[in-house]
Amino acid sequence: MTALTHAHGTNPTARGPVRRAERALAPDLARGSMLLLIALANAAVAVFGNQPGAEASPHGWERPFNLLMFVFVHARAYPMFAVMFGYGLVQLARRQDASGAGSGAARSVLVRRNAWLVVFGLVHAALLNFGDFLGAYGIVGIVFTLVLLRRGEKVQRMVLWLWAAMTVYPLALGAVALHRALNGGPGSAPAPAVGVDSLTAPDYLTSIGDRLTEWPVHTLTVLPFIIIVWLGAWAARRGVLEDPARHRKLLVRTAVAGLGIAFAGGVPLGLVSAGFLHADQAAVDAFTLLYEVSGQFGGPGYVALFGLLALRLSRGRRSSRERPVVGALAALGQRSLSGYLFQSLVWVVVLSPYALDLGGRTGSPTLAAAVTAVLAWLATVLGAASLQRRSLPGPAEKVLRRLTYGPRKG
Template sequence: MSVDTAPRRTSRGPVLRTERALAPDLTRGAMLLIIALANVAGVVFAGEPGLDATPEGIDRGLNFLLFELVHARGYPVFAVMFGYGLVQLARRQDAAGATPRQVRSVLLRRNLWLVAFGFAHAALLYYGDFLGAYGIVGVVMTVLLLRRGEKLHRIVLVLWALMAVEVVVLGAIVTSSIAGSGGSAPLPAGHVDSLAASGYLTSIVDRLSEWPPHTLTVVPFIVIAWLGMWAARRRVLEELARHRTLLTWTAALGLGVAIAGGLPAALVSAGWLHVDKPTASLILMLHGASGMFAGPGYVAVFGLIALRVTRPGPVVGALSALGQRSLSGYLFQSVAWLLLLAPFTLSLGQRFGSPTVSGVLIAATVWLVTVLIARLLDKRGQAGPAEKVLRRLTYGPRT
């Protein structure tokens, strides 16, 4: 989930630490809460998206907020940051004197190891792995996009403009369909066998069959990561003041599209809007398409927050520490879901009244634990365990 951000090595030797930009780390640390909320809902209800189809009381409001701000709105942030981090890593290698061939070798090796991490993560812990897809996308971007000129990279802006048109058109279709709709169908939610498995070995078998199609499904987020690469080429998050206007417009438009496009799904999930089955499917399609815009929107918001931080306090420092160790934080969450929520372990999501409320509280608690651990590691000057392993595999042992 994170880029390499500690001192590095190239084949020519160590790379010295450069001054850090606050915004990328702050964004990753804070958005891991969104990832936790989205994933825990899926685990609790053994579905995608995680949804209580018959909410009552406070569950209605939680469903509404989850569909407006969380579901299909967290992973685009990390996709943007993944593309951004790829450029940052290449730039650090360039500054250390590595040749383009050496830089390419490092990036390919790192991303291929991410695919291996993803396979192990999915097999052992959680079907909804994104690391494998990140690795595949990273290989493609390294080979096809990293060293290309400005004209090619401008294509991504055209693609995003076309996606915005798609959301507007789809929104108009959904609005018309709602107006003529009858019935009371829930939002479509796919059942995930591994999340409902009665034993650990059975869940592994299920995940091994679920991971490949899931990974292929999310690989197209290369368009989102490409936008992050475009932003990194302009040092948007390193030079926040110079890009204040761009960040402001991106935050407003990105989150505006995501919230407006997610509103019908949020209302249906809360039981405040009743539609027929075909309309519910269209609404979920709009929800997913508009969710992509939350990626740049959230990143821009945290960029603006970082712009106002002159001296990071303990909260910002702790979130940034987690951002620097976001791969470890992400994997820690999956371990927690397996131990706390699986039917064959503690199954806490089903033990205390509302599964939705239980899931939200568990997600927030697990995320807070990762924040505290990351802060402790930061004070000791230690990287996260997953980052250490990935760095060792990518660069080899230190000399």
């Protein structure tokens, strides 16, 4: 099936959320695993009080750590969730269509769910994290549902042309950055770091006020990821992750091209941040633009990589979800909203200067951020596995489903 079914059944009632048997492994495995990279990125931002979050004067092991973060994590991990968000929009609409509820019911469910995501985002931002993405997801989800979801194949294929054209941009930026690096004068311009007031606030109430002014600006800056969401929706219409064997060539090409551009684009600024490369301000500005533009290609690249991993696991003797580690990661993927919100709570309690301030009280803020991120992520993996054994949803998922479908559909 290459397009959404325009069902016009007589039953106007929307069906409930996805059932366990309907879930493909790749999306859940991707979400659960990539929450580790989200944790590493956000913990670093919380510790250093700026974006993208990196030690300004790294020493010893902190230098290669900075490099790895810019190459693999910063601005490269979150686009994967945008791809999966678009994928999920189409899956949800398709389930409604298949139930005979009708296209109107699907649209109603999607708009209602995404409107509640905006509310979740506002509360999340006010209480915990200025860098919330839920509100932006909700806004993009509403726009996509009303403008693009039901468009025909010709319109849907436009996103492929957009991505093909966008590929030229980071390649051109890379050439510019290389030219400036080779021909620029001596200098030691630092990697950019944009301070965030809420992360350095003297108390929690002040941080709330700061976040309420920071969140709208942050949300506006990430709304253009609707193009990444659209790409995920295109992939969902073709069932790329439900049938990775059929789409193996596409997944391989996407993983190689997407991750190749994303990783290579992060290297120059990563070398500057790590202190391995010294350049003048013009060169660093070029490195920064390359880093920002190339990061979006990490989204489809990482998704494709997990699609291939799921294909490899499916060929084993045991069911993929019967493998303890795989099953636990997939369980977290099913409860990624709860895992994401839990992480933000940890950053406030453990890393905020007005709370435990682990980064400020230890000799290495980088180490504090890394250890806290890994432990927080492991806690969510174990918690999700425990809920999975009892067939329980995550608490945030339970609330969102109740608000979206009502008490009898939750």
